[in-house]
Amino acid sequence: MVKKTLLLVDDEPFILDSLKREMEVEPFDVVLAHGGVQAVELLQNRTFNLVITDVYMHGVDGFKVLRAAKSTMPSPMVIVLSGDGNAQTVIKALRQGADDFLLKPCDVDELIFRANNVLQKQELQALVEKYSSMLPVCMKCRRIRCINSADNTEQWFTVEEYFAQMGQSGVTRSCCPECIEKF
Structure with a gap:
């Protein structure tokens, strides 16, 4: 199985380390970003299949990380985590292109389940793009x-x-x- 590249973004070292330990059990190649500034730099220099980011961080927040991720080609799937249960935060994240949203603290099994779901969605989107760019031609008459x-x-x-x-x-x-x- 090919490992998927995962960028974990948070400004709390304890959260990053515990999530990394849990996510490395699954088929993920985990890269850590200690805050939004480092995440944006990594997104400019590497490609990732998935980004999991906290919303509220010092300096560059999770919304800026989300926009930076979605502006790369190919753009990764993004799951936003937040301890803020405010509906406006969820709406803002989804309107800016987040593929999923979870409240912190979240169950790691649920996070892994959601990560696998958005990665499956990414694979299906790639297939749709591939097949929609093909031109169907009759093998016999060439119409x-x-x-x-x-x-x-x-x-x-x-x-x-x-x-x-x-x-x-x-x-x-x-x-x-x-x-x-x-x-």
């Missing part, structure tokens, strides 16, 4: 399938019709060197 998003109907177009319909560059006819040799 291209296009699905109308308005009514979910499908149509099949020749290559020329497809590019004309999509308003993309046109198609010119030519022969590759191998076809020239054959004919």
